[in-house]
Amino acid sequence: MSALLEIEDLAVSFGRTGAVRGTSLTVERGETLCVVGESGCGKSVTALAVMNLLARGARRTARSMRFQGEDLLGLSDTGMARLRGNDMAMIFQEPMTSLNPAYTVGSQMTEVLRRHKGTPQRVAVDRAADLLARVGITAPGLRLGQFPHQLSGGLRQRVMIAMALMCEPKLLIADEPTTALDVTVQAQILRLLAQLQRDLGLGMMLITHDLGIVARVAHKVAVMYAGKVVENAATAELFASPRHPYTQGLLRCVPVPGKIKRDEPLGSIPGTVPRVGPDFEGCAFRERCSFADPTCEHEIPRHQAGGAHDFLCRLPA
Amino acid sequence: MLQFLVRRLIVALLVAATVMTLAFILTRLSGDLAVSIAGPNATQEDIELVRKAYGLDRPLTSQFFDWVGRAVTGDLGESYFFKARVSSLIAERMPITITLGLTGLVIALLVSLPLGILAAVRENTTLDRVVQMVALLGQAMPSFWLGLILMITFGLQLGWLPISGTGSWQHYVMPGIVLAFSAIPALTRLTRAGMIQAMGSDYIRTARAKGLSRASILLKHALRNAAIPVVAIAAVQLGFMLGGSIVIEQVFALHGVGFLAWESIGKNDFPVVQAVVLVLAVIYVALTMLADLMNAVLDPRLR
Amino acid sequence: MSVVSVTTGPRRGWKSVSTWIGAVIVGIAMICALFAPLLAPHDPFAQDLGKRLLVPFWMEGTDPAHLLGTDQLGRDYLSRLIYGCRISMLIGVTVTIVSAVIGIAIGVLGGFLGGRVDDAVLFAITTRLSIPVVLVALAVVGLLGSSMHLLVITLGLLLWDRFAVVARSTTMQVRNLDFVAAAWCAGCSRFRILSREVLPNIASHLVVVATLEIALAILLEAALSFLGLGVPPPLPSWGLMIAEAKDYMFFSPWVIVIPGIALFVLVLGINLLGDGLRDAFGTHRTDT
Numbered sequence: 001m002s003a004l005l006e007i008e009d010l011a012v013s014f015g016r017t018g019a020v021r022g023t024s025l026t027v028e029r030g031e032t033l034c035v036v037g038e039s040g041c042g043k044s045v046t047a048l049a050v051m052n053l054l055a056r057g058a059r060r061t062a063r064s065m066r067f068q069g070e071d072l073l074g075l076s077d078t079g080m081a082r083l084r085g086n087d088m089a090m091i092f093q094e095p096m097t098s099l100n101p102a103y104t105v106g107s108q109m110t111e112v113l114r115r116h117k118g119t120p121q122r123v124a125v126d127r128a129a130d131l132l133a134r135v136g137i138t139a140p141g142l143r144l145g146q147f148p149h150q151l152s153g154g155l156r157q158r159v160m161i162a163m164a165l166m167c168e169p170k171l172l173i174a175d176e177p178t179t180a181l182d183v184t185v186q187a188q189i190l191r192l193l194a195q196l197q198r199d200l201g202l203g204m205m206l207i208t209h210d211l212g213i214v215a216r217v218a219h220k221v222a223v224m225y226a227g228k229v230v231e232n233a234a235t236a237e238l239f240a241s242p243r244h245p246y247t248q249g250l251l252r253c254v255p256v257p258g259k260i261k262r263d264e265p266l267g268s269i270p271g272t273v274p275r276v277g278p279d280f281e282g283c284a285f286r287e288r289c290s291f292a293d294p295t296c297e298h299e300i301p302r303h304q305a306g307g308a309h310d311f312l313c314r315l316p317a
Numbered sequence: 318m319l320q321f322l323v324r325r326l327i328v329a330l331l332v333a334a335t336v337m338t339l340a341f342i343l344t345r346l347s348g349d350l351a352v353s354i355a356g357p358n359a360t361q362e363d364i365e366l367v368r369k370a371y372g373l374d375r376p377l378t379s380q381f382f383d384w385v386g387r388a389v390t391g392d393l394g395e396s397y398f399f400k401a402r403v404s405s406l407i408a409e410r411m412p413i414t415i416t417l418g419l420t421g422l423v424i425a426l427l428v429s430l431p432l433g434i435l436a437a438v439r440e441n442t443t444l445d446r447v448v449q450m451v452a453l454l455g456q457a458m459p460s461f462w463l464g465l466i467l468m469i470t471f472g473l474q475l476g477w478l479p480i481s482g483t484g485s486w487q488h489y490v491m492p493g494i495v496l497a498f499s500a501i502p503a504l505t506r507l508t509r510a511g512m513i514q515a516m517g518s519d520y521i522r523t524a525r526a527k528g529l530s531r532a533s534i535l536l537k538h539a540l541r542n543a544a545i546p547v548v549a550i551a552a553v554q555l556g557f558m559l560g561g562s563i564v565i566e567q568v569f570a571l572h573g574v575g576f577l578a579w580e581s582i583g584k585n586d587f588p589v590v591q592a593v594v595l596v597l598a599v600i601y602v603a604l605t606m607l608a609d610l611m612n613a614v615l616d617p618r619l620r
Numbered sequence: 621m622s623v624v625s626v627t628t629g630p631r632r633g634w635k636s637v638s639t640w641i642g643a644v645i646v647g648i649a650m651i652c653a654l655f656a657p658l659l660a661p662h663d664p665f666a667q668d669l670g671k672r673l674l675v676p677f678w679m680e681g682t683d684p685a686h687l688l689g690t691d692q693l694g695r696d697y698l699s700r701l702i703y704g705c706r707i708s709m710l711i712g713v714t715v716t717i718v719s720a721v722i723g724i725a726i727g728v729l730g731g732f733l734g735g736r737v738d739d740a741v742l743f744a745i746t747t748r749l750s751i752p753v754v755l756v757a758l759a760v761v762g763l764l765g766s767s768m769h770l771l772v773i774t775l776g777l778l779l780w781d782r783f784a785v786v787a788r789s790t791t792m793q794v795r796n797l798d799f800v801a802a803a804w805c806a807g808c809s810r811f812r813i814l815s816r817e818v819l820p821n822i823a824s825h826l827v828v829v830a831t832l833e834i835a836l837a838i839l840l841e842a843a844l845s846f847l848g849l850g851v852p853p854p855l856p857s858w859g860l861m862i863a864e865a866k867d868y869m870f871f872s873p874w875v876i877v878i879p880g881i882a883l884f885v886l887v888l889g890i891n892l893l894g895d896g897l898r899d900a901f902g903t904h905r906t907d908t
Contacts, residue, residue, distance in 0.1 A: 593755065
């Protein structure tokens with residue numbers, strides 16, 4: 001059986017900026033893939049490219065993009081619209097603004113079901129209420145009649161999650177779903193997502209820059225830098241033996257209780273993610289990398305490190 | 318919301334009072350009204366007679382409070398020229414002006430909403446530029462001249478529409494189009510800007526992520542939010558159109574309130590002039606309050 | 621690799637072309653206004669009843685001495701058109717000066733002082749908007765008799781609202797900027813802050829408003845003159861030319877087409893220039 005989502009060599013450019021430059025990812029059914037990296041490294045653009053929700057002016061190319069074996073590249077706009085919200089759903093980073101202020105929660109939730117399954121309104125309302133209860137919202141009947149501005153950010157994100165689940169999707173793409181929320185709410189939403197993923201057997205692509213989240217929910221991890229996946233590994237493997245200097249740098253920035261000594265400075269990676277063109281050659285991390293040498297300016301081979309672990313660096317070590 | 322409405326109502330009353338004062342001052346600007354009413358051939362005795370008959374011999378303040386006191390009860394005085402109650406004169410002519418204004422507004426909305434949406438969806442294309450050009454052309458069009466050109470073309474040469482008067486609904490088509498021209502540029506620009514803003518918003522991305530149809534995304538999700546400022550401006554534009562219809566009523570010989578005011582100005586019939594100014598101002602203020610109410614209906618955050 | 625979606629970004633150039641068109645139109649109008657006596661081939665007031673309603677050059681039977689023909693009193697249409705441009709420009713500019721002084725003073729005061737003053741300013745703007753401009757202008761001219769001075773003062777007193785709205789909102793923005801706070805701290809007087817810090821920073825917005833107001837004033841003057849209560853005859857105002865020619869329009873449509881198109885083109889040119897200035901200054905539309 002084919003993988004749930006299989007992307008090969010995806011590239012997205014905005015004018016002269018290469019936001020994504022040859023990214024390959026695979027999500028299996030019932031599996032959580034975390035995509036990590038600093039802001040501006042192309043995580044969100046990758047997600048939007050999968051959903052075909054890129055802003056105007058974006059140019060998307062790929063060798064192949066398959067969802068449940070179906071070719072997404074050849075799909076028409078209407079064909080893609082039939083998949084979105086139905087078999088593949090997405091939740092966003094901005095819960096405060098992602099719901100339409102002019103319509104009630106109920107009307108926004110039920111319209112997905114009516115659109116894709118033709119479900120009668122009454123049945124759709126029941127399902128919406130069930131899902132609201134499921135994502136931990138009390139008094140779902142009341143919430144259905146409320147407008148987004150009457151709900152807190154955490155509640156709105158729960159509504160977004162429930163809305164994404166209306167059509168029982170196979171794949172849920174979550175783009176930094178907790179970044180805009182309070183720390184206590186962040187933990188609740190994450191726990192909820194992890195639980196839903198297990199219970200419903202969802203394939204999930206979770207985009208985050210928070211390695212604490214990765215450690216808790218991911219089955220496998222893809223580390224992105226400047227539009228490329230620089231390291232792929234199962235979660236435990238990645239945390240135990242990161243191979244790419246960028247991954248190593250990221251992990252050094254996370255304080256781990258017990259491992260880190262008092263007064264020892266936390267790691268940091270100097271500089272920021274560079275903006276590179278679509279035809280940039282060599283390793284984009286070389287300017288921030290302590291192992292860089294002139295060979296880094298040329299094509300970099302992808303090394304296999306056993307199992308499903310690979311990384312993109314000239315150093316095989 | 319209620320508090321807001323009460324506040325607006327108080328402002329509206331204050332505006333009405335100020336306009337009343339200004340309208341009163343306006344009609345007294347010309348110096349001795351008795352002289353102008355009596356006419357160029359009047360003798361000194363005639364003028365004195367007029368002065369007494371119309372109460373113009375009393376102090377200005379007492380004339381003013383007398384007028385205000387009666388206007389509040391709906392009594393706008395008596396016309397010198399028509400020898401009739403001003404209130405009934407206005408009531409008689411108002412339906413024509415209102416019909417004209419509403420026709421103009423409906424035509425303006427029928428043109429500018431689709432144009433604005435189209436331009437927004439095709440932002441930065443040739444179509445968008447054409448729509449923006451149309452808005453600019455409309456803004457530069459002298460309405461009375463457009464009226465005359467339409468009369469020559471559709472009235473005389475093609476014979477499709479009646480040239481003047483108020484006999485049937487066809488009589489309102491050309492004046493309606495001309496009046497609509499004054500509102501189309503603003504409404505089109507506002508629709509376009511609102512739609513562009515809405516289409517770039519996060520909730521439209523959500524709607525697309527939900528796989529909704531293009532029609533639903535555009536008309537249900539984007540337009541509903543883009544329409545909020547448009548509705549407010551449409552109400553205000555209707556107010557401007559009623560005030561500006563004086564020119565078009567004159568061109569097409571529609572005997573509405575504007576025409577009445579124009580006749581009365583020529584006849585120095587100041588009770589009618591000041592009453593029309595007052596009535597139009599009150600209608601405008603009422604329309605802006607209506608716009609606030611409609612905004613509250615359209616935008617749940619304001620409730 | 622297959623290209624899936626490509627959309628083009630904005631194109632430039634078109635905007636600058638339209639701005640140039642606007643600038644050229646306004647330039648020609650200014651030359652006509654300034655040098656009308658030199659440019660006009662005939663005396664715009666000279667009647668020649670033997671040469672009434674001569675047709676313009678594109679029609680058959682035209683008189684080469686009168687390029688745009690003559691009006692119902694045998695006056696040269698081109699000369700009247702050129703002198704009419706002078707009246708339009710004069711009225712547009714002077715009315716805008718009067719309304720700018722009033723509107724900017726009111727708006728800046730409200731935006732700068734805030735509080736009660738601002739409430740009063742807002743009330744004044746609301747009241748002004750509720751007054752029907754054409755009607756009141758007609759009434760004033762009708763009661764006091766038509767003259768250019770009266771027309772300018774009346775329209776100036778009626779058209780300050782947009783200046784006030786824009787001056788008020790931009791002043792509020794500027795007031796809260798750091799360099800104004802710095803000026804306060806340096807002990808500058810209110811007047812100095814207003815004239816040195818606030819006004820220069822809101823000027824670009826006001827220039828854009830001014831172009832719109834000139835266009836509006838020209839259109840209003842034409843409408844009032846058309847109704848017979850604007851510029852007094854025999855002055856060749858374009859609106860008055862249309863009004864006087866109205867009775868002949870069904871048989872000789874060009875008598876109203878020519879001044880109408882002149883009016884339309886001039887107003888369009890001013891608006892195009894204003895749009896271009898707005899883009900050049902990077903200010904947003906404030907008139908809706």
